[in-house]
Amino acid sequence: MFLVSRAQHGTPTERQRQHRKCQIWVQNSRKQDLLNRSPSYLSTNCKLCAEHFESSQFTNPSKNRFNWNAVPTLFSVPNPPQKITSKRIKTRQKRHTTDSPWSDSSRPHVQPACYCSIPGVFIWGICRNSSTKSTNKVRHTNSTNSCFEKGLLDTLRELRLLRTTSPKPAVSSNASSRGKEPRKRCARRQKRDNKLDSILLQRNTDRKFRDCCMFVFVETWLSVSVPDSAIQLPGLLAFRSDRDATLSGKTRGGGLCVYISTNWCSNAELVFKHCSPLVEFMTVRCRPFYMPSEFTAVYILAVYIPPSANATDALTELYQAITELQCAHPDCLFIVAGDFNHANLKKVLPKFKQYVDFPTRGNNVLDCVYCNITGAYRATPLPHLGQSDHSTVMLIPAYQPLVKRTKPIVKVTRSWPDGAISALQDCFDTTDWDMFKQANTTINTIDLEGYTSGVTGYISKCIDDVTTMKTITIRPNQRPWMNAEVRARLKARDAAYRSGEAGALKTARAELTRAIKTAKRSHSEKINNHFTNTKDSRHLWQGIQAITNYRPAPLACADDGSLPEELNQFYARFEAQNDTVPRKTTPPPIDQVLQLSTAERIVRTAERITGASLPSLPVIYSTQCLRKAASIVKDSTHPSHAVFSLLPSGRRYRSLNARTSRMGKSFFPQAIRLLNNPS
Numbered sequence: 211m212f213l214v215s216r217a218q219h220g221t222p223t224e225r226q227r228q229h230r231k232c233q234i235w236v237q238n239s240r241k242q243d244l245l246n247r248s249p250s251y252l253s254t255n256c257k258l259c260a261e262h263f264e265s266s267q268f269t270n271p272s273k274n275r276f277n278w279n280a281v282p283t284l285f286s287v288p289n290p291p292q293k294i295t296s297k298r299i300k301t302r303q304k305r306h307t308t309d310s311p312w313s314d315s316s317r318p319h320v321q322p323a324c325y326c327s328i329p330g331v332f333i334w335g336i337c338r339n340s341s342t343k344s345t346n347k348v349r350h351t352n353s354t355n356s357c358f359e360k361g362l363l364d365t366l367r368e369l370r371l372l373r374t375t376s377p378k379p380a381v382s383s384n385a386s387s388r389g390k391e392p393r394k395r396c397a398r399r400q401k402r403d404n405k406l407d408s409i410l411l412q413r414n415t416d417r418k419f420r421d422c423c424m425f426v427f428v429e430t431w432l433s434v435s436v437p438d439s440a441i442q443l444p445g446l447l448a449f450r451s452d453r454d455a456t457l458s459g460k461t462r463g464g465g466l467c468v469y470i471s472t473n474w475c476s477n478a479e480l481v482f483k484h485c486s487p488l489v490e491f492m493t494v495r496c497r498p499f500y501m502p503s504e505f506t507a508v509y510i511l512a513v514y515i516p517p518s519a520n521a522t523d524a525l526t527e528l529y530q531a532i533t534e535l536q537c538a539h540p541d542c543l544f545i546v547a548g549d550f551n552h553a554n555l556k557k558v559l560p561k562f563k564q565y566v567d568f569p570t571r572g573n574n575v576l577d578c579v580y581c582n583i584t585g586a587y588r589a590t591p592l593p594h595l596g597q598s599d600h601s602t603v604m605l606i607p608a609y610q611p612l613v614k615r616t617k618p619i620v621k622v623t624r625s626w627p628d629g630a631i632s633a634l635q636d637c638f639d640t641t642d643w644d645m646f647k648q649a650n651t652t653i654n655t656i657d658l659e660g661y662t663s664g665v666t667g668y669i670s671k672c673i674d675d676v677t678t679m680k681t682i683t684i685r686p687n688q689r690p691w692m693n694a695e696v697r698a699r700l701k702a703r704d705a706a707y708r709s710g711e712a713g714a715l716k717t718a719r720a721e722l723t724r725a726i727k728t729a730k731r732s733h734s735e736k737i738n739n740h741f742t743n744t745k746d747s748r749h750l751w752q753g754i755q756a757i758t759n760y761r762p763a764p765l766a767c768a769d770d771g772s773l774p775e776e777l778n779q780f781y782a783r784f785e786a787q788n789d790t791v792p793r794k795t796t797p798p799p800i801d802q803v804l805q806l807s808t809a810e811r812i813v814r815t816a817e818r819i820t821g822a823s824l825p826s827l828p829v830i831y832s833t834q835c836l837r838k839a840a841s842i843v844k845d846s847t848h849p850s851h852a853v854f855s856l857l858p859s860g861r862r863y864r865s866l867n868a869r870t871s872r873m874g875k876s877f878f879p880q881a882i883r884l885l886n887n888p889s
Contacts, residue, residue: 430465513548
C-alpha cells in the first residue's frame with residue numbers, strides 16, 4: 211500500500227459535515243423522495259421525531275438534547291438500519307444482575323492491559339489465538355476471548371473507529387454450496403475487511419493517515435463478486451481495476467485499487483484501465499483544491515507486474531501509456547506507484563525519479579514509486595497493513611513550488627499617457643536645434659561627441675517630461691495574458707467579498723470572468739499576428755519566444771567606442787593603398803557555374819558557422835536509412851519485419867518491385883538496396 215500525505219489545504223467545512231449528516235439521516239429513514247434535497251430544505255421543511263433515536267443518542271435523561279453525532283436508527287421498515295447500542299454494553303449489564311450465570315470465582319479473567327494495545331497488535335493477536343483447541347479450560351477461555359473480541363469490535367464501531375458490518379447473506383442448505391470455494395471467498399473477504407478496518411482505524415486515530423491524499427493498493431484480489439459498496443470508506447473516493455481472466459489468462463490474484471481523499475480532491479476520475487498477462491495498471495486523474503500553478507492536474511498510475519512476466523515487454527506497454535499521457539498533458543504531475551518486482555521503469559523513462567530506497571519485502575525493493583519531478587517526495591517505511599507481507603510506503607511532500615524557488619523580477623517601464631505624443635511633437639517643433647551645433651563648434655571645428663550627447667540628452671529630458679515611470683514586479687506564476695483590466699477586476703472582486711454583499715460579489719465575479727476571457731482573446735490574437743507576415747523574421751522570432759517562453763540573456767555592450775573604430779580600420783585596410791579600378795572578369799565558356807541546392811547551401815552555411823566539416827546529405831540519409839533498416843530486421847515484432855526477407859542463399863534480401871519512380875525512391879526499396887550493397 212502507498213500513502214501520499216497532503217499539505218494543509220482543503221479541510222472540510224461545517225457545511226460539508228452537515229450535508230453528510232443529513233444524507234445519513236435520510237438514508238436511515240428510507241425516504242427516497244428526500245435523497246436529493248439540500249440541507250437547508252430539510253432543516254426548513256422536514257422534522258424528525260425523537261422516538262426514532264436511541265437513548266444513547268441524547269445527552270440528558272429528558273431527551274431534548276442530541277449528541278453531536280446523533281443518528282436515527284429506530285424505524286418500522288422492512289430493512290431497518292442497524293442499531294448503534296453496543297451488544298457488549300448489554301452483556302456487561304447482564305453480568306451485574308443477580309441472576310448472572312457467572313460467579314466471581316468462575317468468571318474468566320480478562321487483562322485490562324489489552325485495551326492499551328489496540329493501536330498495536332491486539333486485534334491481530336485475537337485472530338491468531340481464536341483457532342486454538344485444547345482442553346475444556348482452554349476452549350472455555352477461547353470462547354470468552356471470542357466474546358470479548360466481538361464486544362471490542364462493537365465498541366470500536368460504536369465510536370465510529372471501524373466500519374459498520376453489513377448483514378450476512380443467507381446460506382443455502384444445498385450440500386453443493388458447502389464446499390471449499392465459499393470458505394475461500396469468506397477468507398478473502400475477511401482479509402479485505404481486516405485491512406479496510408485497519409485503514410479506517412488508522413485514519414481515525416493517526417494524524418498522518420488522516421492527512422494522506424491517496425492510498426494505492428496492488429494485488430487486491432478483487433473480482434466482480436465484490437461490489438463497490440463493500441470497499442467504500444467514509445471520506446474516500448474508491449477506484450478499482452479487477453483482474454480480467456480473459457485478458458490476463460489468470461483467474462486468481464492481481465487487482466488494483468486507489469483511494470482519493472475528498473478533503474484533498476473531489477474532482478477525480480478513472481481515465482484508463484489495462485490488463486494483460488504482462489502488466490496491470492490503471493490511471494486516475496485528479497484536480498485537487500490546491501495545486502502549484504506549474505501543474506494542471508495529477509495523474510496517478512497504479513501498477514502491478516507479476517514476477518513471471520517479461521520485464522522488457524511489460525515496461526514497453528507501460529511506456530506507451532505514460533508517453534501518450536505526457537504528450538497530451540505535458541504540464542501534469544505523474545506518480546507511478548506499484549509492485550514492479552524485477553522491472554525497473556528508469557530503463558524506459560530515465561527522467562523519472564524513484565523514491566523508495568529501502569526494502570519492502572525481505573531484503574528486496576519490490577514496491578517502487580516514480581515521479582516526473584525530482585525532489586517531489588520523501589519516502590518513509592511503515593509497518594505492514596493487516597497480514598500483508600509487503601511493507602507500507604508513505605510519501606511525504608518535499609516539493610517547493612516555483613513561486614517560492616524563483617525570485618520575482620522587478621522591472622521599470624515607461625508609460626505613455628494620452629496626449630504624450632502630441633506634447634512631445636510640440637516640444638520638438640519649438641526647439642532651436644542650431645543652438646546645440648553652435649555650442650559645440652570651436653574655430654570651424656564641430657565636436658561630434660559633444661554635439662551628439664547634447665542632442666540625445668535633450669530628447670531624453672523631453673521624453674521624461676511627458677511620460678511616467680512604473681515599477682512592475684513579474685512573478686514566475688504570472689499569466690502572460692494578465693493586464694490592468696484583470697487586475698482591477700480582481701481588486702473589485704476582493705472588495706465585494708470583504709463587504710459581505712452577495713449581489714455585489716456575484717456581479718464582481720461575472721465581470722472578472724468576462725475580463726479574463728477578453729484578455730485571453732487579445733493575447734491569442736497578439737500571438738497569431740506574429741505569424742501573419744512570414745517575411746518579417748523579427749516578428750516570427752518574437753512569436754516563437756512567446757510560445758516557448760524563451761528568454762535569452764541580455765547582451766552586454768562596452769561603454770567606449772573603441773570597437774566600432776577597430777572594425778572600421780580592419781575592413782578598410784585594403785582600400786587605403788588600393789588604386790586599381792575594379793572590373794568584372796568574364797568566365798571562359800567551357801567553365802560551368804557551380805549550382806548548389808537549397809539543402810546543400812544550408813549544410814555549407816552550417817559548416818561556416820560551426821567551423822567543422824559536415825557530411826553531405828546523401829551520406830546522412832544512407833546512414834540513417836541503414837540504421838533504421840537494421841533495427842527493423844532485428845525486431846521480429848515490428849509490423850514491417852516481413853518486408854525484409856532473405857533469398858535462399860541467405861546473403862541478400864529480396865528486392866521489391868516498384869512500378870513508379872516515386873515508389874522506387876521510398877524507404878523500403880532503398881533500404882533493401884543499401885543492405886544488399888553496403889559499399
